[in-house]
Amino acid sequence: MAILDQFNPQEWVIDTNGKTALSIRIKGEPLFQETSPYQTVEVFDTYDRGKMLTIDRMVMCTEADEANYHEMIVHVPMFTHPNIKDVLVIGAGDGGTIRELMRHPGIERVTMVEIDEVVVRASQQFLPNISSALNHPKLNLLIDDGIKFVENAASDSYDLVIIDSSDPVGPSEGLFSQSFYEHVYRCLRPGGVVTIQSESPLFHPDAFVDLNQCLKQVFGKDLVHCYLVYIPMYPTGMWSLTYCSKQGPHPLHDFDREKAIAFTQQHDLSYYNPDIHQAAFALPTYIQAKIQSSK
Amino acid sequence: MAILDQFNPQEWVIDTNGKTALSIRIKGEPLFQETSPYQTVEVFDTYDRGKMLTIDRMVMCTEADEANYHEMIVHVPMFTHPNIKDVLVIGAGDGGTIRELMRHPGIERVTMVEIDEVVVRASQQFLPNISSALNHPKLNLLIDDGIKFVENAASDSYDLVIIDSSDPVGPSEGLFSQSFYEHVYRCLRPGGVVTIQSESPLFHPDAFVDLNQCLKQVFGKDLVHCYLVYIPMYPTGMWSLTYCSKQGPHPLHDFDREKAIAFTQQHDLSYYNPDIHQAAFALPTYIQAKIQSSK
Numbered sequence: 256m257a258i259l260d261q262f263n264p265q266e267w268v269i270d271t272n273g274k275t276a277l278s279i280r281i282k283g284e285p286l287f288q289e290t291s292p293y294q295t296v297e298v299f300d301t302y303d304r305g306k307m308l309t310i311d312r313m314v315m316c317t318e319a320d321e322a323n324y325h326e327m328i329v330h331v332p333m334f335t336h337p338n339i340k341d342v343l344v345i346g347a348g349d350g351g352t353i354r355e356l357m358r359h360p361g362i363e364r365v366t367m368v369e370i371d372e373v374v375v376r377a378s379q380q381f382l383p384n385i386s387s388a389l390n391h392p393k394l395n396l397l398i399d400d401g402i403k404f405v406e407n408a409a410s411d412s413y414d415l416v417i418i419d420s421s422d423p424v425g426p427s428e429g430l431f432s433q434s435f436y437e438h439v440y441r442c443l444r445p446g447g448v449v450t451i452q453s454e455s456p457l458f459h460p461d462a463f464v465d466l467n468q469c470l471k472q473v474f475g476k477d478l479v480h481c482y483l484v485y486i487p488m489y490p491t492g493m494w495s496l497t498y499c500s501k502q503g504p505h506p507l508h509d510f511d512r513e514k515a516i517a518f519t520q521q522h523d524l525s526y527y528n529p530d531i532h533q534a535a536f537a538l539p540t541y542i543q544a545k546i547q548s549s550k
Numbered sequence: 551m552a553i554l555d556q557f558n559p560q561e562w563v564i565d566t567n568g569k570t571a572l573s574i575r576i577k578g579e580p581l582f583q584e585t586s587p588y589q590t591v592e593v594f595d596t597y598d599r600g601k602m603l604t605i606d607r608m609v610m611c612t613e614a615d616e617a618n619y620h621e622m623i624v625h626v627p628m629f630t631h632p633n634i635k636d637v638l639v640i641g642a643g644d645g646g647t648i649r650e651l652m653r654h655p656g657i658e659r660v661t662m663v664e665i666d667e668v669v670v671r672a673s674q675q676f677l678p679n680i681s682s683a684l685n686h687p688k689l690n691l692l693i694d695d696g697i698k699f700v701e702n703a704a705s706d707s708y709d710l711v712i713i714d715s716s717d718p719v720g721p722s723e724g725l726f727s728q729s730f731y732e733h734v735y736r737c738l739r740p741g742g743v744v745t746i747q748s749e750s751p752l753f754h755p756d757a758f759v760d761l762n763q764c765l766k767q768v769f770g771k772d773l774v775h776c777y778l779v780y781i782p783m784y785p786t787g788m789w790s791l792t793y794c795s796k797q798g799p800h801p802l803h804d805f806d807r808e809k810a811i812a813f814t815q816q817h818d819l820s821y822y823n824p825d826i827h828q829a830a831f832a833l834p835t836y837i838q839a840k841i842q843s844s845k
Contacts, residue, residue, distance in 0.1 A: 262557045267571070269557075274597040275783070276562070276573040302569040323834065457782045485780070485788045485834065487752045488570070492787015493780045519835070526834040534829035539618065539780065539821040540814070 268299060270314050270490050272458055277490040279304060286381050291373040293426045298381040304488055306382055308349055310421055316349055317488045321385055322525035325351035327484045327535065328496055330527045332415050332448045333359050334515040335504045339414040345401035347419035348374030350386030357388040358522055365394045368401040370426050402429045405438040412442050418451040423462050431466055436473040446503035453497040456542050458490045467546045474499040480506050481546060482535035507536055563594060565609050565785050567753055572785040574599060581676050586668040588721045593676040599783055601677055603644055605716055611644055612783045616680055617820035620646035622779045622830065623791055625822045627710050627743045628654055629810040630799045634709040640696035642714035643669030645681030652683040653817055660689050663696040665721050697724045700733040707737050713746040718757050726761055731768040741798035748792040751837050753785045762841045769794040775801050776841060777830035802831055
């Protein structure tokens with residue numbers, strides 16, 4: 256039957272929670288396929304979203320959409336906190352977050368801790384537009400367990416921490432726990448900020464609500480701010496990021512709009528602009544209700 | 551194979567453009583199925599999005615998401631234009647747009663022109679929460695061709711026109727043409743406004759750009775304003791609506807925020823709130839670029 260042929264697993268990658276599914280058509284065999292001690296990492300070519308990185312066949316990013324996520328997880332804190340010099344990034348193996356960070360000359364050092372070197376290698380080989388800054392001289396790239404890294408990291412060391420994780424299964428599961436965020440909080444300098452991949456409110460509603468509750472416990476409920484980004488190739492298209500601070504700047508009241516305007520005029524960004532920065536924090540009423548009930 | 555079984559057409563409705571596909575799991579046989587002279591109309595029960603209306607197996611709305619669309623197509627113009635009394639609605643057979651309009655006591659008359667009575671009947675029978683106002687005494691519901699209706703309608707008659715159409719195939723195709731919008735423009739009172747279902751910038755990029763260009767020809771390029779709404783059960787999750795006026799109010803500069811705050815406190819809305827009204831008009835840079843190049 257036509258519909259069954261259409262979903263031949265040699266032709267489509269299917270990301271599903273059993274109730275809804277997003278399928279992306281691929282051009283035949285993977286360009287890259289390797290099973291690490293943690294997961295199976297693959298790169299495919301797609302019909303209209305460029306090359307695509309998957310982990311255990313879940314979509315991590317496509318060339319056509321990756322900027323939405325990477326620009327929003329980086330530039331929102333960069334135009335809110337006035338003086339970010341030391342950055343810690345957990346995860347982010349594809350390199351897109353590093354590429355966006357390195358557009359900011361004020362950053363002095365970035366430490367990136369990715370557990371799986373296979374993700375880095377696949378991206379360097381097949382996603383050069385995403386991984387382009389992984390050799391940057393300001394970057395200290397460690398292949399290591401991010402959870403252990405923050406447990407052992409010095410207190411008050413970072414102005415910005417970015418948690419750029421995959422979904423809370425497999426090696427990323429511990430990145431959704433309260434003890435992890437207590438260490439992240441401790442590592443931040445006073446006034447420091449964190450941005451976090453915080454799942455889809457609709458595709459992973461339990462993980463979204465649980466993480467929000469956990470962050471409010473650690474940072475204090477008025478210092479946790481959810482924001483939304485359209486990611487068309489993630490199921491439901493609505494993804495959340497979360498901004499928290501250690502008694503630091505508010506993402507809207509302290510937003511340096513003039514600086515953001517100058518930056519977006521200099522750089523050829525795809526998604527982020529000053530209006531989107533502000534708009535992303537406006538939540539639909541039913542999403543507000545989901546996280547207000549978790550206070 | 552498990553993946554093929556998963557997409558058995560008795561278990562899933564699949565909305566696809568051949569390159570990406572959104573699949574929604576259904577609980578067996580349709581609750582309603584009838585082929586009209588125009589299209590096949592079905593209602594299904596889903597696993598986590600409530601009941602769902604499809605036309606030719608394309609998703610029209612689910613109970614869980616329909617408010618996103620219906621609240622945004624109605625309340626955005628209602629809190630921008632100060633004095634809407636006469637409304638014309640084209641399409642909207644499921645009734646959700648009418649339900650939202652009837653929350654506004656200042657509206658005196660609504661004329662709705664839906665081409666397919668089967669859509670109305672299916673919704674009245676199986677989607678009572680959506681179709682609840684289709685018997686409202688202020689509503690004049692006509693089963694007729696919306697294109698012919700506006701050709702014959704008196705000039706300067708409506709304060710608000712809403713084009714709540716399905717995709718530009720089958721009977722809705724003519725709702726995406728310049729001659730149709732020239733008649734819509736003529737039917738509007740001076741200062742009147744229109745909101746339009748204007749497709750997904752990513753799933754239907756050509757229809758999105760062509761319609762934007764057409765509307766700029768008819769209304770003038772500074773009077774056409776695209777805005778976005780998350781609709782998780784439409785493929786890509788990013789859908790556009792467009793606000794135009796006949797030399798009328800600007801959707802942000804003339805937004806009556808105080809009135810919108812009071813209204814949202816009185817009504818149990820799901821998606822719309824005053825912050826979302828403003829945020830929806832902030833477009834990602836790559837969406838701006840798509841429509842700026844079409845000026």
